[in-house]
Amino acid sequence: MLLKKLIKNPISLFGLILLIGFIFVAIFAPQIAPPNNPDQKYLIPRYGWGSTPKPPSSEHPFGLTEGQYDIFYGLVWGTRSAFWVGLVVVGVSCSLGVLIGSIAGYFGGLFDNILMRIVDIFMSFPFLIAAVVVTTILGPGLNKVMLTMICFYWMDYARLIRGSILAIKEEEYILAAKASGVKDWLIIIRHVLPNTIFPVLVQASMNIGSVVITAAGLSFLGVGAPVGYADWGQMISMGRNWLLGTPENHLAYWYTIVYPGLAIVLFVLAWNLIGDAFRDVLDPKMQS
Amino acid sequence: MNKKDNIITNPQTEDILLSVRGLKKYFPITGGLLKKHLGDVKAVDNVNFDINRGETLGLVGESGCGKSTTGRSILHLIQPTAGDIKFNVEGTMVAVNEKSIKKLRSNMQIVFQDPYSSLDPRMRIGTIIEEPLKASGMKKPQRETRVVELLEAVGLSSAYIKRYPHEFSGGQRQRVGIARALALNPSLVICDEPVSALDVSVQAQVINLLKDLQEAFGLTYLFIAHDLSVVQYVSDRIAVMYLGKIVELAKSSELFIRPRHPYTEALLSALPLPAVDYERKQIILEGDVPSPANPPSGCHFHTRCPYKEAICTKDEPQLEDCGEGHLVACHFAQELLLASAPAI
Numbered sequence A: 001m002l003l004k005k006l007i008k009n010p011i012s013l014f015g016l017i018l019l020i021g022f023i024f025v026a027i028f029a030p031q032i033a034p035p036n037n038p039d040q041k042y043l044i045p046r047y048g049w050g051s052t053p054k055p056p057s058s059e060h061p062f063g064l065t066e067g068q069y070d071i072f073y074g075l076v077w078g079t080r081s082a083f084w085v086g087l088v089v090v091g092v093s094c095s096l097g098v099l100i101g102s103i104a105g106y107f108g109g110l111f112d113n114i115l116m117r118i119v120d121i122f123m124s125f126p127f128l129i130a131a132v133v134v135t136t137i138l139g140p141g142l143n144k145v146m147l148t149m150i151c152f153y154w155m156d157y158a159r160l161i162r163g164s165i166l167a168i169k170e171e172e173y174i175l176a177a178k179a180s181g182v183k184d185w186l187i188i189i190r191h192v193l194p195n196t197i198f199p200v201l202v203q204a205s206m207n208i209g210s211v212v213i214t215a216a217g218l219s220f221l222g223v224g225a226p227v228g229y230a231d232w233g234q235m236i237s238m239g240r241n242w243l244l245g246t247p248e249n250h251l252a253y254w255y256t257i258v259y260p261g262l263a264i265v266l267f268v269l270a271w272n273l274i275g276d277a278f279r280d281v282l283d284p285k286m287q288s
Numbered sequence B: 001m002n003k004k005d006n007i008i009t010n011p012q013t014e015d016i017l018l019s020v021r022g023l024k025k026y027f028p029i030t031g032g033l034l035k036k037h038l039g040d041v042k043a044v045d046n047v048n049f050d051i052n053r054g055e056t057l058g059l060v061g062e063s064g065c066g067k068s069t070t071g072r073s074i075l076h077l078i079q080p081t082a083g084d085i086k087f088n089v090e091g092t093m094v095a096v097n098e099k100s101i102k103k104l105r106s107n108m109q110i111v112f113q114d115p116y117s118s119l120d121p122r123m124r125i126g127t128i129i130e131e132p133l134k135a136s137g138m139k140k141p142q143r144e145t146r147v148v149e150l151l152e153a154v155g156l157s158s159a160y161i162k163r164y165p166h167e168f169s170g171g172q173r174q175r176v177g178i179a180r181a182l183a184l185n186p187s188l189v190i191c192d193e194p195v196s197a198l199d200v201s202v203q204a205q206v207i208n209l210l211k212d213l214q215e216a217f218g219l220t221y222l223f224i225a226h227d228l229s230v231v232q233y234v235s236d237r238i239a240v241m242y243l244g245k246i247v248e249l250a251k252s253s254e255l256f257i258r259p260r261h262p263y264t265e266a267l268l269s270a271l272p273l274p275a276v277d278y279e280r281k282q283i284i285l286e287g288d289v290p291s292p293a294n295p296p297s298g299c300h301f302h303t304r305c306p307y308k309e310a311i312c313t314k315d316e317p318q319l320e321d322c323g324e325g326h327l328v329a330c331h332f333a334q335e336l337l338l339a340s341a342p343a344i
Helices: A002-008 A010-027 A071-107 A109-123 A127-138 A142-169 A172-179 A184-221 A232-242 A255-281 B002-008 B067-074 B125-135 B140-153 B158-162 B170-182 B200-217 B228-234 B252-257 B262-269 B310-314
Strands: B016-031 B036-052 B056-060 B082-089 B092-095 B108-111 B188-192 B220-225 B237-242 B245-251
Touching: A002 A010, A002 A255, A010 A071, A010 A255, A071 A109, A071 A142, A071 A184, A071 A232, A071 A255, A109 A142, A127 A142, A127 A184, A142 A184, A172 A184, A172 B108, A184 A232, A184 A255, A232 A255, B016 B067, B016 B220, B036 B067, B036 B220, B036 B245, B056 B067, B056 B228, B067 B082, B067 B108, B067 B188, B067 B220, B108 B170, B125 B140, B125 B158, B125 B170, B140 B158, B140 B170, B170 B200, B200 B220, B200 B228, B220 B228, B228 B252, B237 B252, B237 B262, B245 B252, B245 B262
Parallel strands: B056 B220, B056 B237, B108 B188, B188 B220
Antiparallel strands: B016 B036, B016 B082, B082 B092, B237 B245
């Protein structure tokens, strides 16, 4: 039913195909790019110690980036990192935000005041600086970056769901459920959330893309994944010094930027298109 | 309080289902940084009445006079500020409060005004009607037969069980709302303007349905409405509310023939008549309803009353019996000869 709607629309179909493609790559990464050392699958293999990147060849279809890391291998295994980062960060921060936001919205009063002031406090931190500070304290690493992002991503969801709950809280069907003797937490689960969660889910699916961009940005800044870890942002970071090419040929090292960049763009695009389509599909009034 | 008790209790019938004494609902007005308490909106201000088993008590008044707030306070859907509400459970009057209401829910139910916002748009009709049964702990097979039973009782086909509310018309939705209210076999149903959101032709159907159901299940109604002709048709007794207080309470026929409160007279004179060439005196009340946050001194109605005297601005009249259970809150209830409802 849901899938049928998604397939009907060419734009969401495109997003769906992209996403399925990425899922395929993530699942079959060991077959697509077999690791040399099964214990360290996420470490990109190096083919030499020189710093100058090498163009695509039959052995290395996307070329070798700075430090002779294999770009193709990094992209394939980076897909797994991207899904891991995106799904975990959005999943955890969204659940946390929905929990806090729905308590604040439904019960109101003092709860609302305290929780929303906490949201304000978290929102007043500039994210990048907070991320740098946290990783300085905890040490760099992908998991720590994810923890930082969870800490500073839940507020949007909390605000979003609180707003929608405030709007529907006074609806008579909520009162009717109360009059029928339904318990508060059941009212939240059965009536309040189903009628308010969809904007949040749309937001979440779109955020999976932007979380991956942010993680890539942090890796680029050097506070994310360790050097050599299969992560798209990390790979762009490696290509940074070769962005301008040689004085004779400015496009000499294009492959160090274009391939990882393309991976990020397509990944984000897929989630955005899916998010857009979700919004249209998940409304019972549009199911005729 | 004791003296009033005797007056309000209808002496002919002993079988009181619900008694409401001194019901108040104040909404605090706060302002400033420290949420200082600046005053109260007295939405319901000292309301007293009884409902007898099997009767329909109409509650009328203009928008914002506290009718709906009264109904919702009785069910504790909003917490009343003060008041003594008692409900008859198998012969004993049980106090309705925050604790006892959980057990009493199955005895009193409500039908809401807006059939569009009173049904969860993401739930199927069957699930909506099933919900109170589920909350009461009924087993699944019994629930399913009960839902079908209820749908048929309100005149809907059981084939609709799997449909969503938006697939129905306003009248059908209101029937679903009624079925939900009846699910737990309540003895009292508070009808909170159940037909005012519907087309006139559908209004009649729903009202007749409510009357049929009352007969079939021995229901007692508190029927809240602003349309006097609707209330006259369904009610045994009618209470007229103005600015959070009941100003007149009488038998339906008596109220229409012999109103004793000037406000009731004005309401009756505004009844539309199905006649073209009918000359009549319509009482146009001057000004607006005063703010319930700052009600006038003395009689709340004195700012708009055509029969106002000096005493009305000072003393607040109490609801008193002026014969045969006809209760009026007016200093001149006995003296004034007010016009009855226009009849052709």
